[in-house]
Amino acid sequence: MKKAIDRDFYKGKRFFVTGHTGFKGSWMCKALQMLGAQVCGYALEPPTEPSLFRMLEPGANMESIIGDIRDSTSLKQAMLRFSPDLVIHMAAQPIVREGYRNPAYTYETNVMGTVHLLEAVRECPSVRSFLNVTTDKVYLNREWEWGYREEDTLDGYDPYSNSKSCSELVTAAYRRSFFSGEGCPAISTARAGNVIGGGDFTTDRILPDCFRAASQKSPVSVRNPHSCRPYQHVLEPVFAYLLIAQEQYRDKKRFEGCYNVGPNLEDCMETGDLVDLFCALWGDGLHWKSQQDSNEPHEANFLQLDHSRISSVFGWQPRWDISQAMRKTVEWYRVYLNGAPVEPLMEQQIREYMEI
Numbered sequence: 001m002k003k004a005i006d007r008d009f010y011k012g013k014r015f016f017v018t019g020h021t022g023f024k025g026s027w028m029c030k031a032l033q034m035l036g037a038q039v040c041g042y043a044l045e046p047p048t049e050p051s052l053f054r055m056l057e058p059g060a061n062m063e064s065i066i067g068d069i070r071d072s073t074s075l076k077q078a079m080l081r082f083s084p085d086l087v088i089h090m091a092a093q094p095i096v097r098e099g100y101r102n103p104a105y106t107y108e109t110n111v112m113g114t115v116h117l118l119e120a121v122r123e124c125p126s127v128r129s130f131l132n133v134t135t136d137k138v139y140l141n142r143e144w145e146w147g148y149r150e151e152d153t154l155d156g157y158d159p160y161s162n163s164k165s166c167s168e169l170v171t172a173a174y175r176r177s178f179f180s181g182e183g184c185p186a187i188s189t190a191r192a193g194n195v196i197g198g199g200d201f202t203t204d205r206i207l208p209d210c211f212r213a214a215s216q217k218s219p220v221s222v223r224n225p226h227s228c229r230p231y232q233h234v235l236e237p238v239f240a241y242l243l244i245a246q247e248q249y250r251d252k253k254r255f256e257g258c259y260n261v262g263p264n265l266e267d268c269m270e271t272g273d274l275v276d277l278f279c280a281l282w283g284d285g286l287h288w289k290s291q292q293d294s295n296e297p298h299e300a301n302f303l304q305l306d307h308s309r310i311s312s313v314f315g316w317q318p319r320w321d322i323s324q325a326m327r328k329t330v331e332w333y334r335v336y337l338n339g340a341p342v343e344p345l346m347e348q349q350i351r352e353y354m355e356i
Contacts, residue, residue: 002314002315003247003314003315004243005239005242005243005244005354006246007033007035007036007337007356009033009037009246009249010035010036010037010038010242010246010248011036011037012038012061013037013038013085013086014037014038014039014082014083014084014085014086014126015032015037015038015039015040015084015085015086015087015088016040016042016078016079016082016084016086016087016088016127016183016231016283017029017032017039017040017041017042017087017088017090018041018043018069018087018088018089018090018091018106018113018117019041019043019089019090019092020039020041020042020053020064020090021041021043021045021046021047021051021053021064021066021092021093022043022046022047022053022091022313023048023052023195023197023199023200023201023202023234024090024133024195024234024238025041025043025053025090026052026053026056026199027052027197027199027234027235027346027350028088028090028238028241028242029041029055029058029062029348030343030346030347030350031235031238031239031242032242033059033061033062034347034350034351036061036241037061038061039061039062039063039125040062040063040064040078041062041063041064041065042065042067042069042075042078042079043065043066043067043091044066044067044068044091045066046166047145047202048201048202048203049201050201050246051201052198052199052200052201052342055341055343056134056343056346057200057257057343057344062186063082065078067116068335069091069109069113069116070108070109070113070116072116072119072120073220073282074301075116075117076116076119076120076121079120079121079124079127080120080123080124083124083126084124084126084127085126085127085128085129085224085249086127086128086129086130086131086245086249087117087121087127087129087131088131088133088241088245089114089117089131089132089133090133091109091113091131092109092110092113092133092164093105093106093109093110093160093163094135094202094209095160095204095205095206096137096158096160096161096297096299097202097297098160098204098325099158099159099160099161099163100158100159100160103159105231106159106160106163106171107159107166108142108165109163110160110163110164110166110167111163111166111167111170113131114167114171115170118130118170118171118174118178121185122174122178125171125184126247127165127185128185128186129185129245129246129248129249129315130179130185130186130187130188131188131189131241131244131248132168132171132187132188132189132190132235133189133190133192133241134164134167134168134189134190134191134192135161135164135191135192136148136191136192136193136194136230136260136303136305137156137157137160137161137164137250137300137303138154138156138164138165138168138191139152139153139154139155139156139165139303140152140153140154140155140156140157141156141292141300141302141303142156142232143300144297144304144306145301146303146304146306147194147230147260147262147265147304147305147306147307148260148300148303148305148306149260149279149306149308149309150191150257150258150259150309152262154168154169157218157300158270158297158299162220167189168189168191169220170328171187171189172189172218172258173186175187175256184252185252185348186248186249186252186255186256187256188244188245188248188255188256188257188258188259188260189258189259190237190240190241190244190258190259191258191260191261191305192232192237192240192259192260192261192262193229193230193231193232193234193237193261193262193263193303193305194229194230194231194232194259195231195232195234195236195237196232196233196326196329197230197233197234197235197325197329197332198220198328198329198331198332198333198335198336198342198346198349199332199336199346200234206222206271206274206275207274207329209221209222209338210275210278210279210282210286210288211333213286213288214284214286214337215337216288216331217284217303218318219286219289220275220278220279220286220287220288220289221288221289221291222271222272222275222288222289222290222291223291223296224271224296224299224301225270225271225272225275225288225290225300226270226271226272226298227270227300227301227303228268228269228270228271228285228301228302228303228304229268229269229271229272229274229303230262230263230267230270230303230304230305231263231267231268231274231322231325232261232262232263232266232267232318232320232325232355233320233324233325233328234323234327235319235349235350235353236261236263236318236319236320236325237261239353240259240261240316240356241261243314243316244259244310244314249315255313255314257309259307259309259310259313260305260306260307260309260310261305261307261310262304262305262306262307263307263318263320263321263322264317264318264321265304266321267318267321268304269322272288274289274322276288276323277289277323277326278326278329278330280329281326282328282330282334287339291303319353320353328349331345331349332345332346332349
């Protein structure tokens with residue numbers, strides 16, 4: 001079965017997107033607007049400065065609400081007022097090391113935030129499709145040399161990863177308990193690998209670290225050069241999420257569930273190799289140095305996803321390999337560093353991705 005984004009489906013559809021001020025959320029909202037959807041975003045103020053969200057023009061068909069998903073009353077009011085057709089949940093505390101620093105906040109946001117949103121969906125009769133975006137780190141990581149599948153055990157090691165495992169379990173419990181009947185919205189989760197792309201300025205992420213080093217003409221510091229991760233361009237999961245949301249809107253029983261969204265296994269690579277690729281494309285003599293510290297908190301060394309299920313159900317396949325993904329990423333950062341507007345380039349990259 002080969003499913004594709006149906007551009008006519010999105011025209012006039014109302015999407016409620018949490019976490020829209022973040023890196024991935026900004027790309028999501030830009031794609032939705034280009035597809036003709038009406039978008040309402042609900043999130044905290046942009047988490048970084050500079051901020052990709054602030055670089056973009058929201059447009060007439062985009063409403064931005066600054067709010068906290070831990071505030072159940074405000075969240076519910078915002079959803080009921082907008083009356084969305086589809087909900088995509090991307091708001092989160094997304095950083096492993098921040099989870100160690102602030103575990104209570106991480107659980108409040110990632111677990112209770114999911115509960116609050118699902119409660120809002122229960123009271124909003126317009127919603128027909130709900131997708132909770134989690135992470136590849138939800139699995140009990142046994143350092144296997146093959147990709148995890150959706151039926152593998154959920155038990156993230158650290159507070160961030162574990163909180164997203166809990167978010168998965170909460171979503172499954174709500175699906176069984178409150179959304180199983182006829183006429184209920186379709187409920188799914190999507191577990192994505194590490195994303196790269198232009199506009200990410202997050203602390204403790206390797207590509208933003210590469211850009212900051214390049215702009216300062218200093219070596220890139222790499223904490224875990226031998227850690228293997230499923231890196232992919234941000235547009236890969238964005239359009240996978242939209243495909244899941246679209247198809248389960250049309251056929252709940254057939255398509256709701258949980259899905260891994262990751263690159264082909266040959267595009268999983270060690271962090272040091274990823275930085276080598278960035279440095280080669282950037283040029284200017286950029287290089288990296290290892291900055292390993294035995295006192296650093298635990299992070300997984302080896303992690304891959306098996307995307308067989310989403311491929312089997314929808315015919316979905318990654319479109320850009322890691323070399324293409326890195327070229328698009330470096331292109332964006334070069335344009336930004338040169339002071340040119342980035343929105344036209346983002347629109348061009350989205351069109352290129354959709355037209356493959």
